[in-house]
Amino acid sequence: MSAKLYKEIDKNILVAIPNPSKEAYEIKIKIPEFTFLGVKQQPDFAQVYLTFYPKKSIIELKSLKQYVYHLRDITVSYERLINIFYDHLMEIYEPERLRIVMICNPRGGISSKCTIDSDWKVRGGDEKFKDWMHASGEDNWNVVM
Template identity: 90%
Template sequence: MSAKLYKEINHNTLVAIPNPSKEAYEIKIKIPEFTFLGVKQQPDFATVFLTFYPKKKIIELKSLKQYVYELRDITVSYERLINIFYEHLMKVYEPDRLRIVMICNPRGGISSKCTIDSDWKARGGDEKYKDWMHSNGEDNWNVLM
């Protein structure tokens, strides 16, 4: 396979299924083998954490896995990729809340962490959850392991 540009990322792989509950609940998803090609077409690796508060639709995990697999051949910076990933998930699933944390493996001795939360006013949110405001910068994901 040859590398593709970020404009070729297709959200049509993502499948939504009906939410089986009308009650509020949280879904946490960990993607420990998130890979893509950096802007120099060198492989980049990250662990991605999704926090998802569903409304009418939930994520079909098999389709999420296929979507993530397709990203392996995409040439993109991680800053652009987290934004595209966020936009696609919001468009397909229309959740009450979506938080994405992408922790990139070190490259050249530097690592980074990118976060997007639909609760942020800057992202059009109402800031009704505000749990992100009290974080010390470290998210506790031990419950997923």
């Protein structure tokens, strides 16, 4: 069996459903068993936290679960995976804001945490929420849900 590479990640698994409110609100989603194959085709494990400010649509959680299950057979580095995951969620849902925090379990005695926030200017954001600016590096490993 040949390895599935990151280019085979299918964003069409994700389903958008209409936002039931026109008012501003925040959705937080925790994915405690996020798994995929690392670049050496060994399983990698992470906890993923999504902060989502919807506009016209919200995430259908069943489709998100199916998308996450789909990743279990994909060979990819977590640095590339968080960027692909971010791009897919932004394209499908077009939220006001999306923040993804991926805390990877230790491998070889080293842990890693990757974060992307659509509010960052370097990501095209306006830096209007600014809550991420108060997070200091090593102190901010815990994510409050």
